[in-house]
Amino acid sequence: MTKTLDRRSFIGAAGAAILASPAIAQVADEPSTGTVEIEKDISQAVRRNISSFRSLDWRPYFNNLNNGAVLVDISSRALHFWSADGATYKLYPSSVPLTPDLTKKGRTTVVRKVEGPTWRPTPSMKKRNPEWPDFVPAGPDNPLGTHALYLSWTYYRIHGTHDTRKIGRRSSNGCIGLYNEHIAQLFSMTKVGTQVLLI
Missing domain, CATH: 1.20.5 (Single alpha-helices involved in coiled-coils or other helix-helix interfaces)
Known part of the structure; x- marks a missing residue:
């Protein structure tokens, strides 16, 4: 006993x-x-990442679901998607910008979709990090992952990442990052003209 x-x-x-x-x-x-979540080098140890998984209704954020709708909540580090007919709702954990000055909020739309995107650092990124390459082709070293949704705001994207440690963290230079399998799903459901709101 x-x-x-x-x-x-x-x-x-x-x-x-x-x-x-x-x-x-x-x-x-x-x-x-003494734990600092804002990190310049993602390889440095960070004890916690934060992402809130709370279902939301689209009505407080959009007047309609024409062309579908994407809501990115910077605080909870979550991306919500509603299809145009309202039948499909998806919720994904995301990475968000490192600092408030890199964060853009408001309404925009998807203006271009690219599978296998290439990447060039923006002028401000290059100024902060002159050692970065001028161009990265599509592939496993590309910071945009496997798919990218280009927004009407210059330089801003919703894209994948090959570095899964970034998801749920403040880790980007302004873009919203998803796991590659999630951006592939979102890519298939969105279209040019899908409305996007970052709050």
Whole structure:
């Protein structure tokens, strides 16, 4: 009987620890801990990433679903998609800009869709990081991942990433990043003219 209780106690304690882990992972960083979420080098250790998975209704954000609608919530680091007929709703974790000055909010639209995008740093990126290459072809080293939705705002995209550590973090120079499998899904559902709102 003692062995059974010991085993149960061990299993119970292990189960409690496993169940507690996701809650710890979603706690926001506090300034007093010395943990800095804004990182210049994603390879540096960051203890937590944050993404909130809460379903939303489109009506507070859009007057209609003409051409479909994409809502990006910078605070919760989540991208919401509604199809034009309202039958399809998708929610994806995303990466967001590093700092408020790199963040653009407001209404825009998808103006171009590219599978296998190439990448060039913007003039401001090149100024901040002169060592960056002038051009990166499509492929595993491309920061735009496998697909990109170009927005009506110059230099702004919703795109994939090959560096999955960025998702759920402040890690971009202004764009919104998704896992490659998620951007492929979103790419197939959106069209030129899909309305986009960043809040």
